[in-house]
Amino acid sequence: MTNTIVQQPKQVSLLQRKKAVLICLCCVFFFVALYIAGAMMGDTGLRTDFLHRNLPPSLDYPFGTDWLGRDLLTRTVKGLCISIQIGMLAAMCSAVLAGLLGVAAATFGGKVDTVITGMIDVVMSTPHLVMLILISFAMGGGVQGVVVAVALTHWTRLARILRAEVMQLKNADYLQLSTRLGKSKLWIARNHILPHLLPQFVIGLILLFPHAILHSAGLSFLGFGLTPHNPSIGILLSESMQQLSTGHWWLAVIPGVCLICMVKVFDILGNTLRYLSDPQTSQQ
Amino acid sequence: MNRKQCFLALCTAILFTMIFGALSVTAMAKDTLTLALRGEPSDGFNPLMGWGRYGNPLFQSTLFKYDDDLNPINDLATGYIVSQDGLLWTVNIRQDARFSDGKPVSAEDVAFTFNKTKTSSGKVDLTQMKEAFATAANVIEFRFEKPDSTFIHKLLTLGIVPKHLYTMDYGRNPVGSGPFKMISWVEGEQMSVEPNPYYYGKPSPFKKITFLYGKEDTMFAAAKAGKLDMVVVPPHLGHQKVKGMHVKAVRSVDNRGLMFPVVPNEGKKTDDGAPIGNDVTADIAIRKAINMALDRNKLVDGVLYGYGRPAYFVCDGLAWDNPVNKIKDGDPKGARKLLADAGWKDVDGDGVLEKNGLKAEFTLVYPADRSIRQGLALATSDMLREIGIKANVIGKSWDEIKGLRHANVIVYGWGNHTPIEIYSLYYSESDNNRGFYKNPKVDEYLKKAITSVSFADSMQWWKKAQWDGETGAGPKGDAPWAWLVNLDHVYFVSDKLDIGKSRVEPHGHGWPITANITDWKILD
Numbered sequence: 001m002t003n004t005i006v007q008q009p010k011q012v013s014l015l016q017r018k019k020a021v022l023i024c025l026c027c028v029f030f031f032v033a034l035y036i037a038g039a040m041m042g043d044t045g046l047r048t049d050f051l052h053r054n055l056p057p058s059l060d061y062p063f064g065t066d067w068l069g070r071d072l073l074t075r076t077v078k079g080l081c082i083s084i085q086i087g088m089l090a091a092m093c094s095a096v097l098a099g100l101l102g103v104a105a106a107t108f109g110g111k112v113d114t115v116i117t118g119m120i121d122v123v124m125s126t127p128h129l130v131m132l133i134l135i136s137f138a139m140g141g142g143v144q145g146v147v148v149a150v151a152l153t154h155w156t157r158l159a160r161i162l163r164a165e166v167m168q169l170k171n172a173d174y175l176q177l178s179t180r181l182g183k184s185k186l187w188i189a190r191n192h193i194l195p196h197l198l199p200q201f202v203i204g205l206i207l208l209f210p211h212a213i214l215h216s217a218g219l220s221f222l223g224f225g226l227t228p229h230n231p232s233i234g235i236l237l238s239e240s241m242q243q244l245s246t247g248h249w250w251l252a253v254i255p256g257v258c259l260i261c262m263v264k265v266f267d268i269l270g271n272t273l274r275y276l277s278d279p280q281t282s283q284q
Numbered sequence: 285m286n287r288k289q290c291f292l293a294l295c296t297a298i299l300f301t302m303i304f305g306a307l308s309v310t311a312m313a314k315d316t317l318t319l320a321l322r323g324e325p326s327d328g329f330n331p332l333m334g335w336g337r338y339g340n341p342l343f344q345s346t347l348f349k350y351d352d353d354l355n356p357i358n359d360l361a362t363g364y365i366v367s368q369d370g371l372l373w374t375v376n377i378r379q380d381a382r383f384s385d386g387k388p389v390s391a392e393d394v395a396f397t398f399n400k401t402k403t404s405s406g407k408v409d410l411t412q413m414k415e416a417f418a419t420a421a422n423v424i425e426f427r428f429e430k431p432d433s434t435f436i437h438k439l440l441t442l443g444i445v446p447k448h449l450y451t452m453d454y455g456r457n458p459v460g461s462g463p464f465k466m467i468s469w470v471e472g473e474q475m476s477v478e479p480n481p482y483y484y485g486k487p488s489p490f491k492k493i494t495f496l497y498g499k500e501d502t503m504f505a506a507a508k509a510g511k512l513d514m515v516v517v518p519p520h521l522g523h524q525k526v527k528g529m530h531v532k533a534v535r536s537v538d539n540r541g542l543m544f545p546v547v548p549n550e551g552k553k554t555d556d557g558a559p560i561g562n563d564v565t566a567d568i569a570i571r572k573a574i575n576m577a578l579d580r581n582k583l584v585d586g587v588l589y590g591y592g593r594p595a596y597f598v599c600d601g602l603a604w605d606n607p608v609n610k611i612k613d614g615d616p617k618g619a620r621k622l623l624a625d626a627g628w629k630d631v632d633g634d635g636v637l638e639k640n641g642l643k644a645e646f647t648l649v650y651p652a653d654r655s656i657r658q659g660l661a662l663a664t665s666d667m668l669r670e671i672g673i674k675a676n677v678i679g680k681s682w683d684e685i686k687g688l689r690h691a692n693v694i695v696y697g698w699g700n701h702t703p704i705e706i707y708s709l710y711y712s713e714s715d716n717n718r719g720f721y722k723n724p725k726v727d728e729y730l731k732k733a734i735t736s737v738s739f740a741d742s743m744q745w746w747k748k749a750q751w752d753g754e755t756g757a758g759p760k761g762d763a764p765w766a767w768l769v770n771l772d773h774v775y776f777v778s779d780k781l782d783i784g785k786s787r788v789e790p791h792g793h794g795w796p797i798t799a800n801i802t803d804w805k806i807l808d
Contacts, residue, residue, distance in 0.1 A: 027541075047666050048586065048659070048662050048663045048666050050582065050585060050587075050663075053586075065522050068586070068657075068659050068662060068663070069586075084564030087695070110656040111576065149352075183758060223652065223653070227652065227677075227678045227680075228652050228653075228658055228679040229658055229662055229679060241501060242499075242500065242501045242518075243501075243503055243563075244501065244505075245504050245505045245508060245521075246520075246521065246524055246525075
């Protein structure tokens, strides 16, 4: 009886970990497949085709066509690819910025910490969308405008987490023990601090993706992002607004649902990775 | 009075109140209008800054106006005489006209309006006029150093402002002698007007007209909800059904076309730092091939949903248009041959032609907030791909286009009831000649046209500037533009509203439909 009581949680844990790994793999597969599909689709569907305008979803056009006869499936897939690219680039820039500032604040302390904490407070207290629009506009719009705007507005939360993590580590017994044992600062940073920070950093980075994607879509929707005929999800949604009163529902619903699905998949990936790397949940 | 009688009296009173209330609401509905026609001026309702240049300044009256067939007729003026040398125009004005503040309109006000416009940095060009001078209470003389055959258009469109009330803020509080006066204006949202009690012309039957400003789709949704009496819509909405409204498509000379930089890129820049020149479009073979390859009928059917007609020059179908401009288009085979004869070949097999190492590739810019221009740019790019020309389409804001317009192909819109546009776009030293087109022969014809003593005399020169049998600024000549389409302006009009006979409309979005607004009435 005792054996069964002890062994059951281990089996559940193993199953859960396997399931989590499988979920992660599925998510990654989804993004890779989407990206390959976007690259392989070609530009034919993006061209105007006046003979096939405003067609609802059908076997020939699974997502329908728009007012210029462009294939919505091609535009949506390519739009999602662009969103992934922009999201990844913006999220990576943002995460690197967060990493540098968070670690610097905790490591140097004093005035550096005060300045960085102040910057975090200022950015967090300013309305997100206003900052995004201002930065994107100042950068001249386009991909660079969106990437810089998203990168400069999304680093604060992760920076705060990393700062707190490093400060906690600095006072940890095993770290002080290593110092007394004569280990160099670089050794301590590489063997103690980095392994501890890396999972937080990676998860933070992945969880930044959905924010970056949604905000880049939002900027494009408002006209501050990409050029209006580009197949970006924000632009597709913005264009569809002009068609809502005509009853062409597929122009808004399909890209919108696809965007939500993609953001959800990123969210699942981030949360599952957190589950796997968090010492508390991973050892359940 | 017992309780029963009291109850009956109360019921009767309520019933009567409801009936009269309903009647008064119906009556109100019959003498008010709500319109969504766009055309809100960013500089305010100030004629000196350009308000009314596409017709009907609403608050101000003009010296002359067009009738339904676009013939000039008297409005504030009672007649005019032009001296034999064309250097003096004398205009007499009516003496019963009053501004909406009750003060009479004098020749001084007219002279002030023209002289002030000349020195203002607005959109009205009066450089040809030397001076306007009030010689009597109702007589104005316009003096010129050189004759100006197009001056009549200024007399037709420039609204007269009161000298005693004109300030820098006039555009926000316009007072004039036109058929209406402003009640309120909330910029970007709505403007309300009521009839000017001192208006000398036919009074409007409507006690109040509200103009709503907003996005096309929002206004269309409002029309579908029964909130509007008229709305202007983009062509792709013209095939929709709206209960209680019918579609009215009005022919216009509101055109869209591609402007080519015609000088090569030699590293020069404008004073503002904008680069000048494009090596690809500087080649006349490229410009002519584009004009030849584009299928304009397809653009009308595809992008305008049939609401328009092909455009071959800036003034298609107007009296000063040269009919030879109508070239054979939709001919990619002929275009490819023309390019091959000029030395353009696809050497590396990528589908894009080359000549001396230069690829037949350019950037095609459209204003990002204009859906029709976007559609035209994309469809044009697709058509040009067939003949080996690669047009990279981008959408930019108007501010950004200022820095790009001398070195890239831009989708522009023009079209007005005056030949001055030909001068404005094709004369080598004109500000609007953004592609730096220059042909001495065309310049000569344009100068002769504008300095002709009479409008009739100028006609031959306007036409020769387009094509004289050997050269010209039209598609048969140097082709510095590829005109694409003339739009029909599409409106949904309430079935109960009679808007009379519509005229061929100029550029100016939906506003030109109001040219005969005093003739509008509610059908019984």
